[in-house]
Every structure is written in structure tokens, then in C-alpha cells.
Amino acid sequence: MSQKSASIPWVAIASIDDSALENDGYVALNISFEGAEPEEPRFLYNWRSGDGLERGETPEQQLSNFNFLPPHDGRFYLSAQISTADGTVQNVGEWVLVGEDDGPIFTRPPIPDDSVEPVIEVNDVSMVFNMASEQFNSLKEYFIAIARHELNFKAFRALDHISFTVRRGEAFGLVGTNGSGKSTMLKIIAGVLDASEGSCTVTGSIAPLIELGAGFDLDLTARENIYLNGALLGYRKEFIDEHLHDIIEFAELENFMDMPLKNYSSGMVARIAFAIATITEPDILIVDETLAVGDFLFQQKCQRRIQELVGTGNVTVLLVSHSIEMVEGMCDRVCWIEKGKQRMIGPTDEVCAAYRSLGR
């Protein structure tokens, strides 16, 4: 894909005209140009449904507008690839909503019964940190403290006797205000932090969403980052090769694959992270605040994908958030942790109602 961004004298603009929707049932995508008029531009139109499951394209043509007949109500993305004889290519697109909004997209999975195999077993876990009096950032401080016999330990309980079990196919929520210990719990589940007391047993593979600056390198292109990230998650190279296209497509980054990541918005990075984590069926998908940086369309798409994964019955979703709306929309059960203590655990509605009353 050749993008000569430096030398493009024209800029394509896409606009949606849905005035004919009611009577004739089509939506028009019109392409206009800013700057110079391109010489003999050719247009290739694409469309796809909001969930990315349906798609279509027209043959290359010279018409600068495209009449799209939606197959059903819903959200669609209409896009055009405009190319000229000198090899310049640009892509533009717009979202369009046909009919009513497709309603609540996520339905909570049912609470599984006790016969379903548990994937996360948190058994009386406590986490004790030795507070700042013990953390030295330099040798000098350390030796001074030793000399003064000040190496005392001020214990801080970040988690205090937490126990819960998450079964296969559940969407389990962890809620709590800032600093309540959610992230500490998550780190213990992810296996990067060892609990001070108690045990945490996790069965199967974990796919976390990796944020900007963690597994992503800003100077590498999106393609290179996908391989790097895939490796860090433990994917096989052949598997990434095979699914590279799906990842690109899901993240809607077809035209930006060979651009360094530093030119991306944080939302675009979140898309790649989500696409990589969910391209296969992990046993446990950890969804945290990283997802919140995407726009609402992408969040809807993510929720659909999470729905699909949960629907298979094999994937367990662990959602960690202080936003109660997202938890209410997705989770069947919720554990509320407050100041390191387990306040409540149970069906979403009960726990969320109690959590909401906290503010009053």
C-alpha cells in the first residue's frame, strides 16, 4: 500500500447522504475533494456491518458516489479507496445508522451451576505490603536506615481474606473505588504477583489487554507490534501469520499497518490490543480500563466480540472497572472489594445496587 502522504495535493472527504433512505431504501456515500482535483480518480467502495461479520465491495469505477442498499437495520461502515494513475491511494469512510439502534448488544451470561469447572479459584487471599518506611530508592537511604535500626515494617493490607470462584463461561466483574485493591487482585490472578497468604489457582490461558507503553513499542509499525505482542502473549508465530489479517480487520487499521505506532491515537492502540487478545479463544480474558480509551463504536464492537466469546461457553471474562455501567451490562456475577475487604459477592443486580448506594 503506497501512501505518499507528503506529496498528495488532494484530500478526499467522505459524506453520508441518507435522505433517500426512507423512500428508496438506500444510503449514498459521496466523495468530494479538497485542495487540487485528482486526475482521473478511480473509486473502489467497501461496506461492512458494525460487527464486521458482513461485508461487500463494488468493482473499481469512476463514479464519485456510491448508493448502498443496507441488507437490514443496524450500523454500517461505508468506505472508499480512491486511487489515481500516479499511484496515490487514499481511504475515507463514514459510519451510518440504518433504522433503530440495535438495542442493548450485550446480554449477561447465565450464572453457571456448581457442576461447571472452575477456572479461577481465589482462596482466602491476603496481600500485605510493607509500607513506604521500608522502600528505599537508594543505597544511602538503606544503609542509613540500617545504621539507625529503622528497618521496621509497617504492614499494609491491600487485600484482606478475599475468596471467590469463577467458573468457565462466566463474565465476572470486580468493582471497587480507586485504591480498593482491584488491581492487586488482578495481578495475583494474572500470576505476576504472589499472594502473601492464601492461594489463587488459575486453569488455562490468560489473555490480558496490553496497554500503550507495555508490550507496544512506539517506534515499530503496527504490523511489527502485532508480532511482538503476540509473542508476549505466547501465541505461535504461525498462528499470528494466519490471523494477521483478522487482527488488522478487527482493529480497522487496514491502511495504517506500516506506520509507526507513535502516529496512532491511544484508541487505535487499544483496538490492536483488544484484537490481539481476542483473536483466539483464551480461557480467561481480562478486560480492564485499557478498553475505555476506544470510541463508543469500537466499545460496542468489543462488547459484541466478548459476547461471542462468552457465548462459546469456553471463555471466562474478568472485567475490572470502577464504571458500574459497563459491569452491569456484561457481568453475571460481581465481587465488590472495598479497602481491601470483600464487601459483597453475588448476582450483578444485588451487588451493583449496594455499590451504588455507597455514594449516597
Added chain:
Amino acid sequence: MEQPIREQDGTQSAWYPERQKSAYILRQLVTRDFKLKYRRSFLGVLWSVLNPLLMMLIMAAVFSTMMRFSSDGIPSYPLYIILGNVTFNLMSEATSQGMRSIIDAASLLKKVRIRRWVFPVEKVMFAMLNFAFSLIAVLIVMFAVGVYPTWTALLLPLFLVYLGMFCVGLSMLLSSLSVFFRDVMHLWTVVLTAWTYATPLFYPVSILPEWMLALERFNPMYHFVGYVRELLLYQQVPSIALNLTCLGFGAGMLIIGLLVFRKTERKFILYI
């Protein structure tokens, strides 16, 4: 306690088993470092060859004309310098990069369960790769001064095993120490500078006074540099004593590094 990740057959073919996973991560990280090092530079990887050549030219000019070191008994002074330099560079690059590797991977280590040793080890592998490129520069110098490589050069891989063990051990030690005491990072640049002068890289061993020569026995780099010069400059098979010394330093450092790293790695996450 490490949590066991149970492999499930069938549907899990998307994932590598643990050991292969680490190997693939290492490969990807080395590729990343390689790309980042040469991205957007016009001469690219050629710099890995040019850099030691230019450094050697400067040092040869400074020390042979200005300082007038006698180079009696050294078949070729330029070759003497470049061999010392590229070897020392391998160690200093590997350890200074390896030292930061855990801190740099902090946000990742907080989220994903990865074998922590891959980060310092990867930096050593990357330094070894650069060393391989600088061997081209060494080869150019050898042909330029008329010292042609003989079959003793075939012992280079053995030398790299010794030095590689030493660098991995030192990098692991430094990377875990620097997690707890950031001072180590500042201190190490000073130590490396002192070490550069303490090792006969650009001056002949013969100018060292007696007491200094006695001290050099405890300088691992003195032996490593000596080893590679035996192979490519004097073109002799290094003595068994020298082999054992290099092996001893390499294995000893590796064991110390591994022990410290394994003992402390569980606490990393609390300090990064």
C-alpha cells in the same frame, strides 16, 4: 508460588508451551532492538562495522603517535586495539542494557506472566549479534594489516560461550540489584569507565608495572581480551590455564547472577 498453567490439548494450539514461548519472545525482542537501532539511519547496519573501525583509527592515531607506546611484540597495533575494543564493547553494551532491562519492562511485567530472565538475556543476545557484525570490521583490519586468520579463529564460538555466560550472569545480577537500588545504574557507568582504563585495551600489557599486572589477574576482562587476542592476533591456541580462567569467570558470574536473580525476582513487581 508460581501458578501452574495447565496446557490443554486440541483447542490450545494457538499457544506455545512455556519453553518455546520464551524462545520466541527472545527472538521477537532481539528483532525489535535490531530494527530500532538501525531504523531511519542511512547506512543502517553498516554502522556496526564502521563504528569499531573509526574508533580503532582514532585510538591508533592518538596512542601510537602522541603517547608513543612501544608496541614491541605486538604483530599489529591496530588489530590489537580493535580486538580489545569490540570485546570490551560487547560486555559493556550487554551489561548496561541488561541492567535496565527489568525496569524498562516494568509495565509489561505488571500485567503479563513472562519469564523475567528473558529481558536481561535478550540484551546479551543483542550485544552478541552486534559483536558478530563488528567481527566484519576485525576481518577488514586483519586483511589490511596482513594478519590473515588461521584455524585458531575456529575457537571463537568457545570464547563467546565463556564471555556470554559472564555477560548473562553480570546482567542478571545488575538488573535485579538496580530494581531495588537505582544507584546501581548511575554507579555502573562510572565502573565501566574505570574498567575500560584498567583493562589493557589500547595500551600494551608490557607497560604495566609489576603490582598492576598482579592485580590484572582478578580482572575478568583482562583474560577475555587476552583470549580473543590469542585467537586472532597471536594465532595460538590459548593455554589450558587461560581456558580454565575464562570458564571459571564465566560460570562463576553466571551462577552468582542466577542465584541473586532467582532469589529476588518475585519481589521485582513491588519495586518497579
